[in-house]
Amino acid sequence: MSKGRSAPRTRSLVRRLSAAALAAAVVAPMLASCSNGYEQGVLNIYAPADGFDYIKQFAQTCSDESGGRYKLQANVLPKGADDQRLQLARRLAGNDHTLDLMAMDVVWTAEFANAGWMVPVPEDTAAEIERTNLAGPVASAMWQRPDDPSKRLYATPLWTNTQLLWYRPDLSKEMLGTRKAPTTWDRMLAETQIIRKQGGPSWIMVQAKQYEGLMVWFNSLLASAGGSVLDPNDPSKVTLNDTPAHRASTLKALQVMKAVATAPGHDPSITQSDEGTARLGMETGKAAFEINWPFVWASARTNGATGDVAFLQDVLAPYKDMLTDEENPPTDAQLAPINVKMRKRFDFALFPGVFPDKPAKSTLGGLNLAVASTSQQPELAAEAAKCMTGEQAQKVYAISGGTPPTIEAIYDDKDFKLAYPMGDDIRTQLEADHAAIRPASPQYQAISTLVTATLAPVGAWDPAQMVDDLADQVQKAIDGEGIIP
Template sequence: MRFERSHTRRAMAVAVVGSLALLASACGGDDGSGGDSGSGGGTALEGRGPINFATGKDTSGNLTNQVNAWNSQHPDEKVTVTELPESADQQRAQMISNAQIKSDAFSVLNLDVVWTAEFAANRWITELPEDQFPDLNKLLPSTIDTAKYRDKLYAVPVTSDGGLLYYRKDLLDKAGVQPPKTWAEMQEACTKVKALPEAKTAGCYAGQFEKYEGLTVNFSEAVNGAGGVVVGDDGKPNVDTPEALEGLNFLVEGFKSGMIPRAAITYQEEPGRRAFQEGNLIFHRNWPYVYALAGKTDGSSKIAGKFGVAALPGKDGPGVSTLGGHNYAISEFAKNKATAADFIKFMSSEERQKANIEKTSQAPTWASLYDDPALNKQFPYLAPLKASIETAKSRPKVVKYGDVTTAIQEAAYGALTGTTPPKDALAGLQTKLSSLITQ
């Protein structure tokens, strides 16, 4: 789950236009029917032939292998990949722009899990007949929930994600400390590790703190890790609380004290990963995909064989990850939807997901793969990752998600950079979210 590259002014403008169009669309009403239903619900999926797969930039290097496996078996129904920008925000903006003109340029969309509700509500993606996807009950339940809107299936989970704490095992072992379970333990561990000559210039901790989707994730994890919520189970925002303030203050004070390096205010997934791999961080919050890259022995990682993985820490015990991952959906305006559905079944199969994790360390959605002995030997983090996903909290599942995440980013970034007192930032965010999230 990666949200690389910051908003450019141009991308922000596109996002604003997309949000305005979304508002106009929402005002037009939505009965949630999802079109004419076939057996098992969902729109009849018809048409066969070539299709286009729109996805974010493939930093894993394995997507070509996965698509080639399909193309070799389906020469008359080949898939062409359109790589969108690395930034999740810019990917979303381009997909929305394409949908607003009802273009058939994109057939299958690789959606961040939190976009499903927005795209379904606006009828930009097609409701799927559940009986055509019989393996859904073999996936992690939390991932299936992200693929539904109003209890109807609009996408299929292909990768999941939970935040993990990467740490320098060699340095912790030498300093005689264990992986931390709380924020205080992490700070104490940093003090002891930085007393080592080889670690005195290393930063303690970093996540993703640039003003983009990754900041929404990291802010949410801090709030949840302190016992607070961004949006409660009742669907109402609840960020103006002592618990949320404790979570935000953990990050704010981290920057003030230097526990979080000042450079981390510019970190997205990839800059943070590179800093960790260069040996510049003791602890780093990131997604499972980092494991394979940090462990490479081709010289690209200075810490291969020297790091470990643990659950995220929280205020008083283990923390709470924000649920990540990607769902594949069919554009409402696509041709050859029968082929698109078969491609999604192919890519979401146990065989393809296993092949993908073996190459990329990305989190699968098949529950069985987390218990696979060979995979657990290759990826020792699978047990804490499964726990992370099963206990993860979703970002708000709202139609106006673009506006909601922008509001969260603005409030959190203002507090982290010192332009807004944390309490004021949360009070303002509560007011803003209350106007955006309606029942």
């Protein structure tokens, strides 16, 4: 998941159906388009529209390298994550034997595993994945079903993502006397007020409208404050207010959100902000700081070259022809010296922390690849999954497709380093101490829907009361009283 996942939902409550019941209720119209036959040696992989071209490209590579053992056919899923999930659920509930491999949002693992729709990763392969992949992405693919003795890997990390802090070191030097980025939210808030009083831009760009981006922001702050929505060892237990320490963590996260949303000189449209508006707020010079995914780097570089980013115009104007040539785009080696110059005006840093003495944690996005329980060729599908998620494949997805890899060794690769000037920071945030995983639960869709509906409009509430309101809503989701996703 490179950016936000779902559109705003209504707040009316109806009893939530389980994944299987939901799929059964809607599967009938889909059955006509789901073939129940399969062809030996032919494996169908379903992947989202974003990044699909690279999945298709490497599916051919894996097919060629298999020596004729299998042929991978790539099938595109809808662009929206909710629509992707619904189509996969329909096919799985309809026992579609042509569904072999599925690229899944990192938040679906628990739901699909509990429904019996995923084949666990073979133990020897799982051990290799855990050894070679970064801890954060691996954790997003782990789950313990009621019949599992312990957590196990149900999917293989395909690619990942993490949010960074983006800022203007030239502005910071001029108005704050330093080029260093703030390391905590409280410090960032204080710095924006110093900048504002000198007539500079004071917006802090975040994702705060009623959608998945708001869940990501809250979860990052909560994890950074030392809290969690659910007990990671007991997903039926809500941990937002069950102990004084947990309540304090939740309260601090909410206090930060309210402070950002109500600070003097804040973004006046913050309750409707998403990844796109955050990018624009920074590029138009209205913001001092921005929380966003790494896609904003290439955007600022291209738009700066065309003159649409005033604070980058003089730096990038000499490279306009190169940077805007769509037929002959510059190589990563050609971009490297331009990136160095850009960083003097537009730079990145680790996600800010909530407390100076606690590590900051940023919520992960991305996709995992799973073998569907409907596959009539699960062993062959598992072999293909290893190829589709291996180091060679992930380099293609990362360098050509712009999706950060999960395999740690790639972060030391010279080609990757040229393409990702922020690669070291991304790797740090994917490690166990800095990666925040969204609540692992079969009811995640309902949890997210109710949390974001309760938090919206962001900041228009009392943080102390909101602690209990959120806990009540999450408990409703766990008890099956949430909104149907």
